[in-house]
Amino acid sequence: MSTTPEKGHVAPYTHPAGGWGALKYVAVNLIKEKVAGGKYKLLFKQNQPDGFDCPGCAWPDRQHASTFEFCENGVKAVAAEATSKRVTPAFFAQHTVTELLKQSDYELEQHGRLTHPMVYDKQTDKYVPIAWNDAFQLIAHHLKKQPNPDAATFYTSGRASNEAAFLFQLFVRMYGTNNFPDCSNMCHEATSRGLPLTVGVGKATVLLDDFEHADTIMIFGQNPATNHPRMLGELREAARRGTTIVSINPLKERGLQRFASPQHPAEMLTGSSTQIASMFVTPKLAGDFALIKGLGKRVIELDDAAIAAGTKRVIDVDFIEAHTSGFDAFIDDLRAESWADIVAESGVSREDIDAWTDVYVKGERVIACWGMGITQHKNSVATIQMLSNVMMLRGNIGRTGAGLMPVRGHSNVQGDRTVGIEEQPSEDFLNRLGQVFDFEPPRHHGQDVVGAIQAMLDGRTKVFIGLGGNFAMATPDTPRTWQALRNCDLVVNIATKLNRSHLIMDGDALVLPTMGRTEIDLQEGVAQGVTVEDSVCMVHMSYGMNKPASPDLMSETAIVAGMAAATLGSAKVDWKWYARDYSRIRDAIEKVIPGFEDYNERVAQPGGFHLTPASRNRIWRTDSGKATFLVHAIDKDTPIKRAREKYGKDLMVMMTTRSHDQYNTTIYGLDDRYRGVFGLRRVVFINAADRERLGFAAGERVDVTSVWDDGIERHAQDFLLVDYDIPAGCLGAYYPETNPLVPLESIGDRSGTPTSKSIPVLLSRAALQG
Structure with missing residues (x-):
């Protein structure tokens, strides 16, 4: 690979996602790729019934497509194909x-x-x-x-x-x-292996039209502004209708905070934007399973309180009785689960879990979306099945405006x-x-x-x-x-x-x-x-x-x-x-x-x-012929826990992620502007308190070593430390630069997916200075 030192800078990005910045980069990429003549006009045929499907992400198209159904990253993908080079x-x-x-x-x-x-x-x-x-x-x-x-x-x-x-x-x-x-x-192998055992199929149970009817949308482990930018248009409309949108992600991604739609002149001309998520829940890496189990436990506690008070049940009793199996064993396990373990393993306080549960049970029509932030962990299959369990508690599968939505990556x-x-x-x-x-x-x-x-x-x-x-x-x-x-x-x-x-x-x-x-x-x-x-x-x-x-x-x-x-x-x-x-x-x-x-x-x-x-349609292709509640315990013996026992607080957990200027492994540019990174890719996002605790100065360069028990040394060298709003003990960095840190044998249970969102690592001062 290139050994040329990166020259760039880090600066806060204070603008909303989308907006004039997105339009600017549309033009930049058309020029950079030397898209000749009138080829730019083909953008107006992108994701149209009589045109071509975007070669980028798999976000669905409106059947009544408008004349503007492309996004910044879709333009990058099209420009890369239409280049004259x-x-x-x-x-x-x-x-x-x-x-x-x-x-x-x-x-x-x-x-x-x-x-x-x-x-x-x-x-x-x-x-x-x-x-x-x-x-x-x-x-x-x-x-x-x-x-x-x-x-x-x-x-x-x-x-x-x-x-x-x-x-x-x-x-x-x-x-x-x-x-x-x-x-x-x-990517979504945990979805493909996990959901068939609970609801009978490893695919979405919703259509795009369901987003118009949902009153609550929960987005797990996903960054739509970079990975599925057209999704932000749906979320913007939902937010403006009063839909409650919750982001469950270690990172508070800019696109789920504020979004200015290039399709809406008023926002573009006035510099205004739309708040997308009204709640952010930030679990630590590999904490999603415990967090979702905590959501289920709290739902049952609220239901028990409703029974005691003689008020309306919180769970959907009719749906559970008519359409599910395994309910009694599931709630027995939830009741037996320790709140102390849930809080410790998720990294989310009891108060925040309670507040999130209040939002969930208030919703009558809830969609749960998720990306690779959920699927690239050791326990991802169990996590997706737990999410399915919790959605079933309130009958949020198989009806209008509610359901499961794994958001696939490539088209x-x-x-x-x-x-x-x-x-x-x-x-x-x-x-x-x-x-x-x-x-x-x-x-x-x-x-x-x-x-x-x-x-x-x-x-x-x-x-x-x-x-x-x-x-x-x-x-x-x-x-x-x-x-x-x-x-x-x-x-x-x-x-x-x-x-x-x-x-x-x-x-x-x-x-x-x-x-x-x-x-x-x-x-x-x-x-x-x-x-x-x-x-x-x-x-x-x-x-x-x-x-x-x-x-x-x-x-x-x-x-x-x-x-x-x-x-x-x-x-x-x-x-x-x-x-x-x-x-x-x-x-x-x-x-x-x-x-x-x-x-x-x-x-x-x-x-x-x-x-x-x-x-x-509430037809369940499972062995029992019904949607199935599955019981899973919190895993107390994981590679991360074993590494922490050996290295103590020096042990950090890293997730790989995309920059805004890439799609999968295709690098279109060197900026990640929503995270404030320009002209750089070898960066590590770190909580400032962790950086200070580990004895590193702001802007120092580090080497990263993964911790695994097979005797193979795995290093990624010369990364710039960037202070970021990320949970304590967690790091973020771009792939493919950090893929060398992911052991081949570190895979998800029953999915075989590399655990790229939960890599135990150690930091040291860079041996090379970039």
């Missing part, structure tokens, strides 16, 4: 891989769009051009020579369309493996899972897939992200194929992940722009350039649309509007078909026939996956259609 064969001829590795992630991003398929030449340490068919034959050669199909792993990014993802999983399963690590494993991460990117596929899915395509799918579970890295490290997996994403930087334990990729005989990355994953190899490597969501995908002269599924299970069509960045690009779907045809032949499946007309793939999805009946007809309607989860 190009990474051509001439670029690669000028730079060795070793030279490119010294550049920062931001510098790599800024080179522009990939234009030609390239293969790594180890002798010159450079990428050189390769014909598409030769690239497919190289892939087929490596796949065919493996001793068993499980020696290959197939990663999927959440930007892949339903069509590309379905064809990908069919190819891989016909090849013979369920090795499907994907970005879900690193089609949920759709990819729906159409089969799943390392633990159900027997029903495999049976239908096998029947439709006349083959016997593999039945054993495959590799998730952590399992794939471990298998590459152990030498059990020798081929890595990535359908999008930046695997080398998105994953934990960075040096070990890089070694894992270098252990492979072949690494293939399908991408729109250059990133660090393309530079981590020791054997054969291919970079295969693909079209972006914004580009016109012509197959045999006919423009193809692709479909995606958003965070509320709406499936809708997306058509590109721009000319492709290069005539040598292929669509993701066509690339998958090319790999499959070269590897498996076309006797059983005519892969290229499917790739010539994506409606044929949608017809196949309809035959395999329930809910996609009349797929092509329904998705052609403006706004698409809803894959309605049964739980929205």
Whole structure:
């Protein structure tokens, strides 16, 4: 990576989120990316029924979309695709891989769009051009020579369309493996594994329209202003209607304090803004489970008091009796739980928990939203199930204006899972897939992200194929992940722009350039649309509007078909026939996956259609046939507790987070203006009292060392300490710079997700001075 010292500054940001600052950065990014001619006009087709779906986040679109359905970070994503900058064969001829590795992630991003398929030449340490068919034959050669199909792993990014993802999983399963690590494993896997046991499905039970009817919205572990900026528009309207919005997050993020909507001239012209959250609850890192359990305990105490006083019950007795199981055991456990343990483990006072509970029980229609602040901990599955328990106490699932809302990250991460990117596929899915395509799918579970890295490290997996994403930087334990990729005989990355994953190899490597969501995908002269599924299970069509960045690009779907045809032949499946007309793939999805009946007809309607989860209609696909209360104890033996026993108060807990100028691992710029950081990324946010207690001066630089019991040293060096409003004992820092601190084995119980929001660490004075 780049060793150039960062030059920037830290200054308080006193303005609201959005506003003129957002509009300024829209212009800055269009200029920086050299978006040519009238291409900026395509922004007005973003998230429109007759346009393209944003390649950024999975926030849902209004079916009655306005002419202004894009946000600052959506513009960054579109500008990155529409850039006029190009990474051509001439670029690669000028730079060795070793030279490119010294550049920062931001510098790599800024080179522009990939234009030609390239293969790594180890002798010159450079990428050189390769014909598409030769690239497919190289892939087929490596796949065919493996001793068993499980020696290959197939990663999927959440930007892949339903069509590309379905064809990908069919190819891989016909090849013979369920090795499907994907970005879900690193974000909402706890949701996908936790909710089916409580309400029968690991998806949202609400629609966007429910936000118009909710009187209370609770937002857990989420920063909408950076990660889902269009969500702030919904929250603004809700707040102005009188909806109570509560933020439950260690950080009081600016976007949930004040927001000035660029869509509303009065706020822009007067400099006014809207207060979003009226209450902030700030648990310590890894304290959410105890906090939510405290909410449930207090609800039961209030209900007991109502019974004693002969007043209206606080819990929804009718819902509990008609629709749930396990209630008695759950409330017995709540009553037995210690308030002292709840307060100590959550980091939130009893008074604040009581005040929050008063808000919750006052609400008649409550939506609970959550992001990765909830899902990237050891106990995340239990935390999500506890949240589901508490929502069930008052019947807040399966009715208008209330429900569960996991807010997904990448634009089609949920759709990819729906159409089969799943390392633990159900027997029903495999049976239908096998029947439709006349083959016997593999039945054993495959590799998730952590399992794939471990298998590459152990030498059990020798081929890595990535359908999008930046695997080398998105994953934990960075040096070990890089070694894992270098252990492979072949690494293939399908991408729109250059990133660090393309530079981590020791054997054969291919970079295969693909079209972006914004580009016109012509197959045999006919423009193809692709479909995606958003965070509320709406499936809708997306058509590109721009000319492709290069005539040598292929669509993701066509690339998958090319790999499959070269590897498996076309006797059983005519892969290229499917790739010539994506409606044929949608017809196949309809035959395999329930809910996609009349797929092509329904998705052609403006706004698409809803894959309605049964739980929205109070139909519970659980073993008991009812929504299930699950009992969980507060874990008293965690890696953090064991580390604290050894290191005492020197032990801190770190969370990784995004800056405002990035999306996942894509670094668009070096500012995080809502947190007051400009031109810097190697910063550590710290409570000022902790900084003083640990003996560091304001603005001092530190090294960070993670604490784990496997004997491996994990360090991240030369970070600027920044005083911040963060709970005592907690730290925040950006990823991917701090991903080396996350041990590969530190994963969520039953989810396998890296615990990137609760890393035990120690600080020391920087050995290097930046």
